[in-house]
Amino acid sequence: MNKNSLVNKVRVRSSFNKELSSNIFNFVFDEIKRIVLTDRKLSILELGEFEVVRRKMQTVPDVRKQAEILLPPKDKLIYKPSKELIDRLKD
């Protein structure tokens, strides 16, 4: 399911036209992105929790090069589905 089909599915029940509904859809996810980048954590009741986690610097073996590589630290987005979503998926 892509964005257009999702927008159409939502739009059928509302009074918005297609363009407006797609704009609102994009705005919602842009806001989610913005909040994740600024606050580093966001929880939506229906979906779950988005959190930015920092991975520490570490050395890992590289088999191809036969060497040890020092990986730099990295910020990574982690998504954890909410309990409500898991319960609904059980049904």
Next chain:
Amino acid sequence: MIRFELIKRISEQFGVEEIEAGVFVDRIFESMVSAFKKGKKINIPEFGKFNVNTKTINGVRQRYVVFSPAKNFADAINKNFSDLEPIVVNALNVKHKAILKVKEIIPEADNEEYLYFEFDSSGEEIKEEESTATGLITKEVFVKEEETEQESFTEETAAEEEVTPADVIMESKTEQSIFTDINPVAEEENISDSKPEESIFNEEVVASVISQQTVFADNPVDIILPEGIPLTEFTENPEEQIAENNKIIEEVKYTFTPGIRVSLKDDMNIDNIKEEIFDILVRREEIIKELNVHNANADTRHEEIIVPDTDRTEIPKFEDLFDSETKPEIKEEPETKETQGETDFPKFEDLFGSFDKPEIPKESETKETQDKTDFPNFEDLFGSDDKPEIPQEPEVKEIPKAGDDSNELFSELENRIRELEELSQKKEELKKTELSSPMSQEMKIFGKLIDDSKDEKQEPEKHETFPEIIIHDPIPEKEHVEPKSLSDALQDMKSDGIIEHLKPEEEVKSYDDIFRNSEQQFKPQFTVEPEEKNTQGKFFKGFLYFFFVFLLAAFGFYVYKTMFTKSPGNQTADTIGVRKSDSVRTMLKKSSDSIEKKDTANLSAEDESGQTESFEVKNLYGVIYRQLGKRIYIQNKVFDDLSAASELELKLKSNNLNCIVEGTTKIDNGLEYRVLVGPFKSIEEAMDYYEKHKVVLNFIQVMNPKKPNLLVF
């Protein structure tokens, strides 16, 4: 995130009401959840992908939503560390077939500096050195080996040594060796700008590398030495040094036979070289022995084969050659000079003349061996202090001396190897000639023997076959008793098997044949043929029986049908002639008369006045009593077709039974027609009438078996 803020922002941005915006946002998430429930993936560009996977949580396998952010989104999240790249900290295995160069220095959070080296050629292998702020460093010298130029490269490693911050990295290229010196403590700019060509030349290190020839600590490498390279002393000008070395390499290339390579391992020294030479000599003597044997065989069969003049059979012992203190000195003899004049090889005396060696007294055995050999002995080679000088061969003179015994050893080694090759070539030639040459006498004899053996084998084998002797049990002889009668004679003949052996087609010639024919006639026929006839007869009789039964049934059915399906006219009954069934007719007439006698006029008037749809009053054992108006009727049959109902009505009326046809609508708006017998005043009267005339009523019903409604008894 507070949802209210989001909804407010949406309403401000797009000018919609907050309620509508809230409903829209809720529906977005609801639709997403419903899609997850269906197991669908959701791809939102520039945000990420939601995927539904199965996962075991607390031992229960269930669906789970996984999110992977889009690349732009992930990069935006990792914006702080996007510039950093992974660094190779410690190379575990480094090959020596590439050139190293300084790539970059990366400052770390702990203020440590990492020197990062990478091969210049293909980037296959990477080598790094980690330098700390204290100046402790691992020093390694890498050497590149080029096979095309057949140059020698050395490698020096001093693993994990604590040295002063002067690191040495040597890069050796095709014909020029570039030496670099990198100081890790230096500032970043200086190090990053420093190139290998511009680096400081460390003379001491280079000199040590060249003079040592073999430095193998952690990473031992087999060095292929160009044969006989003289190692010149290190000069102040490195370019001149390189030029001289190149010249020597060029000379060596053309003076030595191609394809021969002496590989020296890391623990190679003069003693080892001597051992190698000794081994080569031993191999040489073995090959010479083989050649002598071949020559001896070849002289017998082919005189033209040239055998090298090698009469030496004894192999010099290594103890005699190198352990000169134990052995006595061998005096000089003129024969050795002659042999030396014949050979092209330099003596070991000249080569290893510097070794001290005690004098060896004369011995007859040694003389004999020296007479036989055309090759210089090791005793002479390594104990040349007291011996007169022998003019050296021109090849040896061409090679410039380096003031080291190793050069002479190398040249001697080269000569021996060359000799070995020649001998091996001769050996191969001999083998070829053996294959092409005619067979010797011995081989001829052997071949004859082989041929004779083959001929013997080719002859067909004649085995004398002896008849098998089979011992049977003795058969008791029966006493011949003459038959008393014909039957006895017949039994005897049967027991003897005379009758069976005789063919039936033969002409009758004797009494026995006649008797046999008569016997054949009545022997099997009684058993087989009558049975077949009986089965056919039974089948035929059964068929006829069933056929007659069927005819009777059909006739009876026809009779029954014609009796009670008499048309209103009297034609059918008259034509068939079933007048004998008048008794039934009279019975039916009586039953109808009993109904007619009851005030039919009043009843009909009442029915016509309150003509509505009948309803079921009682269902007694399948017999339905219906009430129409105030009258009771017995439901005889129900039809979907009006014609069938009217037909039954006619039949009943023909049998003097008063009846009506009632049309009603079914639940599915269809029509059905009930044939009702009556009317009666009360239900008891109807039941009495049914009990009295149920035979007739059922009989008529059976005769019209379209839709049975009444139970048959």
